[in-house]
Amino acid sequence: AFTLPQLANADASVSNSDLLGAPALLNVWATWCIACRAEHAYLNQLADSGITIYGLNYKDERDAATQWLARLGNPYRLNIFDHQGRLGLDLGVYGAPETYVLDTEGIIRYRHVGVMNEQVWRDKIVVLGIDWGQQAVGAM
Amino acid sequence: MGTVKTAPAANSSGRVAVALHSCWLLTICLCLAVPAHAQSNVNNELLPETGVSELREFSSLQLRSRYYALLNQLRCPKCQNQNLADSDAPIAADLRNELYSLLEEGYSDTEIREFMTARYGTFVLYQPPLTQYTLALWLLPPVLLAIAAGLVWRASAASRAAGNAGTSKPGDSSEQ
Numbered sequence: 001a002f003t004l005p006q007l008a009n010a011d012a013s014v015s016n017s018d019l020l021g022a023p024a025l026l027n028v029w030a031t032w033c034i035a036c037r038a039e040h041a042y043l044n045q046l047a048d049s050g051i052t053i054y055g056l057n058y059k060d061e062r063d064a065a066t067q068w069l070a071r072l073g074n075p076y077r078l079n080i081f082d083h084q085g086r087l088g089l090d091l092g093v094y095g096a097p098e099t100y101v102l103d104t105e106g107i108i109r110y111r112h113v114g115v116m117n118e119q120v121w122r123d124k125i126v127v128l129g130i131d132w133g134q135q136a137v138g139a140m
Numbered sequence: 141m142g143t144v145k146t147a148p149a150a151n152s153s154g155r156v157a158v159a160l161h162s163c164w165l166l167t168i169c170l171c172l173a174v175p176a177h178a179q180s181n182v183n184n185e186l187l188p189e190t191g192v193s194e195l196r197e198f199s200s201l202q203l204r205s206r207y208y209a210l211l212n213q214l215r216c217p218k219c220q221n222q223n224l225a226d227s228d229a230p231i232a233a234d235l236r237n238e239l240y241s242l243l244e245e246g247y248s249d250t251e252i253r254e255f256m257t258a259r260y261g262t263f264v265l266y267q268p269p270l271t272q273y274t275l276a277l278w279l280l281p282p283v284l285l286a287i288a289a290g291l292v293w294r295a296s297a298a299s300r301a302a303g304n305a306g307t308s309k310p311g312d313s314s315e316q
Contacts, residue, residue: 059230085234092259094218094231 002087007057007065007079014080019106023130024052026100027076027116028088030060031068033096039115040072046121047075051132055079058088058096101125156299163292170288194233196240203243210239210252213267217260 003015019026027043029036047053055076057065062081069076082088091100092111101110109128112120198204208225214235216227224232224239235256242252256264268274 089231089234089238090259092217092261094229094260 002090004087005081007055007062007069007081010062010081014078016106018078019054019102020104022052022104023132024054024077024102025116026054026056026102028056028058028093028096028098028100030058030096031064032060035115036097037072039097039117040075042117042121043075044073046116052077056087056091056093057081058093059083059085101128101130103130156295156302160292160295160299163288163295167285167288167292170285194236199244206249207239207243210243210249211236213265214239214253214256215264215266217264223266 001016003013006012006014025046029040043053053075055078057079059082062083065079065081069079080087085093091108095113097115099112099116100108101112103109109130110125112124114120196204196207198207211225212223214224216222216224216229216232216235218229218231219227222229222232224236238255239252242255247255253265262268268277270278
């Protein structure tokens with residue numbers, strides 16, 4: 001269980017209960033992470049097709065992160081500002097990018113370390129058999 | 141130690157003696173290598189100069205020595221084979237801080253290990269727990285050692301047999 005500030009609004013907080021209710025991805029990212037930039041376009045694509053993605057902004061600076069998203073697009077429904085990396089430590093994060101697959105109850109069904117792309121989505125995540133509700137990423 | 145073979149050792153008992161010494165050398169190397177690989181030295185309090193060091197103030201000497209012991213028993217999750225004492229990785233620094241906090245909060249060594257494995261898996265323990273999956277890992281070194289010892293014994297028996305059957309050379313005391 002956690003409660004941390006949101007990236008967009010320092011006064012608003014997000015807790016684990018905010019991530020429940022529907023299958024989602026939790027993407028660990030940071031502006032200092034080069035590979036995160038590489039996967040970002042695909043995350044935008046996933047979000048556009050209806051996949052819910054939450055962001056865990058890991059050990060980053062608020063201003064830099066906000067500008068980064070403004071420039072590269074924001075696929076995240078919510079962004080957790082984990083400045084100290086405490087939530088990351090509790091999750092077992094050791095770097096970025098990482099992506100967790102959450103089911104409706106918020107149980108972690110899969111953890112992917114490294115860049116998220118079409119191949120990973122197809123080979124590792126679609127096979128989990130989770131019903132993503134809305135149309136999954138189209139004809140891939 | 142052992143026999144000094146007479147030179148030139150062109151005969152079969154000389155070659156067997158060389159082989160025998162090589163077997164002993166190998167066995168000794170195995171003995172030294174196996175424990176070092178399977179576990180870290182947990183007995184001695186390490187000097188603070190070992191590996192990466194941050195300045196820390198401990199509320200007791202016992203906490204300090206437990207800290208350094210655990211630093212060597214916990215693997216950096218991001219690294220292939222570095223412990224928390226040696227690794228520069230940011231996650232290692234985070235975990236060192238966490239370890240310090242947990243110790244000061246009064247966690248026991250067992251609780252600390254549980255804390256770490258709950259988050260990072262048994263991969264972070266240099267001494268993996270003994271389960272049906274790790275049985276081979278634990279049993280293999282002593283089994284290999286027993287096999288090596290057996291081979292050495294047989295080579296030694298063969299050399300003694302060869303020495304007794306062939307001509308005995310002055311100064312070659314292995315069969316006396």
